[in-house]
Amino acid sequence: MDLPVLIDQCRQGNRQAQARFYQEFAPIVLGACRRYLPNDAESEDAMIQSMYKSLTSLDTLRDPRTIHGWIRRIAVNECLMILRKKKLEWSDDLPERMPAPDPDPQERLQAREVLSLLDKLPLGYRTIFNLYVLEGYTHREIGELLNISLNTSKSQLIQARKRLASWIRPNENKPHHEIS
Amino acid sequence: MKSPDSSSFEEQNPSWERSMRTASDDMRVQPATSSWRTLTAKLDQHQQQKRSVYRIGIILARIAAILLIAAGFWWVLDGQQKSPPLTSELVNDNPAYFASYLDVAQSLQDQMSRVEGPGNAGFKESFSNMPTTGDSSGSL
Numbered sequence: 001m002d003l004p005v006l007i008d009q010c011r012q013g014n015r016q017a018q019a020r021f022y023q024e025f026a027p028i029v030l031g032a033c034r035r036y037l038p039n040d041a042e043s044e045d046a047m048i049q050s051m052y053k054s055l056t057s058l059d060t061l062r063d064p065r066t067i068h069g070w071i072r073r074i075a076v077n078e079c080l081m082i083l084r085k086k087k088l089e090w091s092d093d094l095p096e097r098m099p100a101p102d103p104d105p106q107e108r109l110q111a112r113e114v115l116s117l118l119d120k121l122p123l124g125y126r127t128i129f130n131l132y133v134l135e136g137y138t139h140r141e142i143g144e145l146l147n148i149s150l151n152t153s154k155s156q157l158i159q160a161r162k163r164l165a166s167w168i169r170p171n172e173n174k175p176h177h178e179i180s
Numbered sequence: 181m182k183s184p185d186s187s188s189f190e191e192q193n194p195s196w197e198r199s200m201r202t203a204s205d206d207m208r209v210q211p212a213t214s215s216w217r218t219l220t221a222k223l224d225q226h227q228q229q230k231r232s233v234y235r236i237g238i239i240l241a242r243i244a245a246i247l248l249i250a251a252g253f254w255w256v257l258d259g260q261q262k263s264p265p266l267t268s269e270l271v272n273d274n275p276a277y278f279a280s281y282l283d284v285a286q287s288l289q290d291q292m293s294r295v296e297g298p299g300n301a302g303f304k305e306s307f308s309n310m311p312t313t314g315d316s317s318g319s320l
Contacts, residue, residue: 018223026216035204052226114203168196169196
């Protein structure tokens with residue numbers, strides 16, 4: 001079914017269309033939620049809430065072509081709301097022992113590997129890395145979203161990158177880059 | 181969000197980050213079967229709330245319409261009671277009307293006095309010395 005038609009039918013409350021919409025977007029939304037929230041039950045809840053918000057506010061979507069970005073933003077906001085309730089600690093302390101995943105850097109990373117890498121990051125690093133690298137937010141935007149300073153966001157990203165790089169490219173000792 | 185054409189941004193992102201980004205874009209996680217049921221329950225609840233809000237809205241609109249009609253009737257009836265009196269007797273109560281009546285009366289008196297002025301008095305006197313006629317006892 002054509003996406004604009006599907007969206008129109010969902011707006012009218014057609015349950016079959018909503019089921020189609022769910023089949024199409026729920027896995028994407030759950031993938032996004034899973035990147036932010038390591039707990040399966042929490043990410044599932046965030047996905048349900050995101051899908052509920054999307055289906056009940058489809059009237060605000062002007063251009064159906066932008067639905068992927070739109071629905072992803074809803075999911076990210078939902079995850080951040082859950083994370084804010086958790087009161088994230090922005091410390092630089094790293095766990096004592098880190099399991100070392102070894103994806104081949106020459107090959108394209110698979111989604112499962114990405115998740116396993118993110119799961120090993122502390123929640124603060126993970127959130128900043130997700131927002132900055134994977135979603136494309138700026139440090140200023142991240143600061144506003146999480147109510148943290150620009151420098152905290154930058155330092156968390158540096159730590160997250162160092163940690164991930166050490167797992168992905170264990171032979172490279174040099175620092176990857178500087179954050180502007 | 182960052183602009184995609186930012187060269188410094190691309191330089192700062194090693195290949196594994198780009199690879200991660202691509203992988204995360206393609207990431208699909210199949211939800212549990214119970215999630216759809218939970219979502220439909222929430223949607224049903226939302227529909228019910230929407231319906232009840234709609235009903236309340238209709239009731240309020242009806243009440244507003246009734247009040248509006250009542251206010252209209254009241255305005256029309258009240259306006260009729262307050263409209264200026266058309267009967268002449270009520271006009272007499274008006275001080276302005278009374279004043280104008282006095283003016284008219286005064287001017288009529290003035291006209292009468294002009295008509296019965298000195299010329300007219302002489303004319304009356306010319307007849308006073310003439311003998312009376314008719315069945316007057318003095319002339320007989």
